[in-house]
Amino acid sequence: MPPWNSLHVFDPVPLPQLVDPDIQTDPDTADPVAPEDTPVKTRIYPEYAARGIREGAWMFNPMLSAGTFYDSNVFSSPSGRQGDVAAQLGAGLRAYSLWERHGIDMQLSTQSTLYGKHSGLNETDATFTSTGHFDIDRNTQLLGSFRAALLHVGVGSLTSPAGAVEPTPYTVVSGNLTLRKQFGRVTTSLGAQVDAYNFGSTRAQDGSIITQDSRDGPIYVVYGRADYALSEKSAVFASVEGNKRDLRGTPTETLESNGYRALAGFDLEFTHLIKGEIAGGYMKQHFLASSIGDIEGPAYRAMLTWSPSRLVDVHFNAEQIVTEASDTSSIGILANAFQIGADYEFRPNVVLSTTAAYEKDHFKGESREDNVYALEAQIKYLPNNVTSVSAQYRYTRRNSNTPDFSYDKHQVGINATAKF
Secondary structure, eight states: OOOOGGOTSSSSSOOOOOBBTBOOOOGGGGGOOOOSSSSSTTTOOOGSSSOOOOOOOOOEEEEEEEEEEEEEEEOOOOOOOOOOEEEEEEEEEEEEESSSSSEEEEEEEEEEEEEEOOGGOOEEEEEEEEEEEEEEEEEEEEEEEEEHHHHOOOOTEEEEEEEEOOOOEEEEEEEEEEEEETTTEEEEEEEEEEEEEEEEOEEESSSSEEEGGGGGGGEEEEEEEEEEEEEEEEEEEEHHHEEOOOOOBTBBBBBOOOEEEEEEEEEOSSSSSSSEEEEEEEEEESSSSTTEEEEEHHHHHHHEEEEEETEEEEEEEEEEEEEEEEEETOOOOEEEEEEEEEEEEEEEEEEEEEEEEEEEETTTTSSEEEEEEEEEEEEESSEEEEEEEEEEEEEEEESSSGGGGGEEEEEEEEEEEEEE
């Protein structure tokens, strides 16, 4: 919801409530949105909402979680698959202000994954994030965010080094500043962001060390977006983002590049039951290394939600983008992705979510093409306003015309969370 959506110019934004006696009452006096009018998956009724711990003008929400899962192919290997059971332990603390104007929201979280037989896959991630908004006036806000994290690249993922048998650790420090302004029917945002990456080393199957220093460096981004509300049920928008990636690279190949992505489209409420966004545009990334060259092509996005009742949401997403295997990789990919899913509220405290996805990846400069299929299901149960229990299942299959990259795996797990 605003204002935080302005930090991500390619994400859908809620349509503004127009201050017009013939259309909508003043937003400050409008009735709050009822839980049953919010998306099913993120819907929380008051009796199941965490109470928090108040201290003056601040609210604190501590959190603890524990779970376990089974992975049928922990190394994402095409042959010689090895399964394992892992435990996950997590903790977190959220603190946010209750001021009438301005606001700060901070979160600290950690999660450890501990494998039973393959201890080399063990990892602990830690993340601190902070967002804040300064209300210059009723329609103008200065937004800021900061993030510092210790994370890991999973073995077998697109961004994992070839031959790695352990996760690759890395740190990222990010800062963002955005100015958001609303002029009646027009909402604009303009901002800049910097992400600084520092990668560690991982280990190959033969025991040798694989360094990833070539992926170190900052990424600078500037962006802007403008939305024009035709009504409270439709709007047109345009968004653009430019970047400069000043990555270290290797003595024989630089990873420095610069590029942009632009999208324009419509936010529409076709009927009372169907809402969506349709957008198209173009993306280009120019690499200084002649062996990589330019990665460019059209981009489109369609996102639809059909709600036949207040208990069911059906989602359909389709997207084509030109991207890299990661922000810090030179592997260019033209990706076409399609996803359909449904969220069903059995009861106010029991929600079932299912998703089916397909993606086709074409690797620039290589003859490699991959087809990826995924199925996922989750059921979440909230016994009370403190605890929640969820069970998940996920199946992933990657078929590549380069056999070494083909694999499939099943993952099934259960998790319990206590949030105060």
